[in-house]
Amino acid sequence: MSVISLEHVGYRYPLGREDAVRDVSFQVEQGQVCALLGANGSGKTTICNLIRGFIPRFYRGEPTGLVQLAGRPVEQYDDAELTETVGYSFQNPFTQMSGVKDNVREEIAYALENLGIEREAMAARVDAMIELLHLGDIADANPLELSGGQRQRVAIAAVLVTDPPIVVLDEPTSQLDPQSTEDVFNIIALLKRQGKTVILVEHKIDLVARYSDLVILMEGGRVAMSGPARRVLTDPQVLDHGGQLxxxxxxxxxxxxxxxxxxxxxxxxxxxxxxxxxxxx
Ligand SMILES: Nc1ncnc2c1ncn2[C@@H]1O[C@H](COP(=O)(O)OP(=O)(O)OP(=O)(O)O)[C@@H](O)[C@H]1O
Incomplete structure (x- = not known):
């Protein structure tokens, strides 16, 4: 059974003039890294929102087709189940900070507070994330006073700390320097080894090629090409559909x-x- 399955999925935002995505179908198995590629506005973030259930819970409108997680339609999940099942790091890390926590350590712990995890276990998990994302120097800093790259790393830590089986990373390295970018891709490889299923929106194609199992290339809201990274990313047709090699x-x-x-x-x-x-x- 696929961990993530989209069948003929379509959706138009309430104020949208045309469909943001149309007839999108693909499956991702457990432990796979699936890269969503395509030009700006091709529908990548919309697919992430559908998988996380933000469409239609937050963004209204009526999606067509079927989005399933672990064989169950997303609309049958309640909010708490979705939070636990899908960790989502947003494209813009500035919107991801809670705005209610005074320092990075508390910001990372925030997501755990509602899960009723005991204090000591919580501290251990936060420490592990601080180490994993090299946040030791800024652990006591105010989350709202961080640079874009620092916020991006804190946002990823806050997503991974709850240990979700599905991780959606929407342009996680857009504000990172080459070393931190490499660090994030190493973490993606680690998530894969842990058996997590990863959806990755990312423009750095050389790294996508090295770390992804599957590639979905979007064009104008439709799937233009899809399949194993090795097949899609060695096909010159990618360039005809607005992709990169x-x-x-x-x-x-x-x-x-x-x-x-x-x-x-x-x-x-x-x-x-x-x-x-x-x-x-
Ligand atoms: N909240 C919204 N309301 C109306 N239309 C929207 C909204 N968000 C996105 N769209 C439209 O939906 C289409 C797909 O957008 P989406 O953000 O999914 O693309 P994307 O591939 O993630 O783009 P980018 O690389 O710029 O993030 C675009 O035409 C966009 O203008």
Whole structure:
């Protein structure tokens, strides 16, 4: 049974002039990282909102089709179940801070307070998140006085601390420097090893190629291409649908074209080294 399943899903925001998503179908199995790709406005965040149940609980309107989590329609989940099942890190970390907590430690603990977790266990889980996301230096800082990148890391910690089986990360590295970006992708790999199912909206295509199992490429609210990352992200048609290809892949596609070859195209530098060894291209 798929952990996340969308079947022919469509939705228009109440004030929208056209459908934000149309006839979207895909399945994600437990432990998979699924990347949602596509140009601005192609429907990625809307899909995240449908999976988290914010549509139609927060955003009104009537979605069509069927969104299921672990085989159960999202509309059958109550609010508490959805909170526990889907951890959601928003595209804009500025909207994610509670605004009611004085420091980062309390901000991360906030989500646990309502779950009735005992104090000591709560402190241990918060400490683990502070370590995981390298927040030690700012643990006592006011969440509202952090930089964008710091807030982004606090927001991810606040999502992961509740240990949800599904994690939705909407552009989690948009404000991060290369080192912190790499850290976040290492955490995604860790989540995968823990058996969590991850939905990732991310533009850094080289990292997407290295860490994702599945890719859904959106275009104008529809699924333009979907399937295993290895298949989709080595297909030059991605470029025709407003997507990007990893740098190494583009290089090898160009090489094949120029030399009239039909060699397999690698997805990452590691992949290229494995296929072509030291002699290279
Ligand atoms: N609250 C809203 N009300 C009306 N229309 C909306 C709303 N939010 C998004 N839309 C529209 O729905 C469509 C899909 O938007 P969505 O935010 O899902 O795309 P996206 O791929 O996540 O874009 P981005 O990369 O810019 O975040 C767009 O046409 C957008 O203008």
């Amino acid at each position: 990893p740098e190494v892949t583009r290089f090898f596609l160009e090489r094949n074209k120029k030399l009239g070859l039909n060699d397999p195209v690698p997805l990452s530098v590691e992949d290229a080294i494995e296929r072509y060894g030291r002699k290279g291209a």
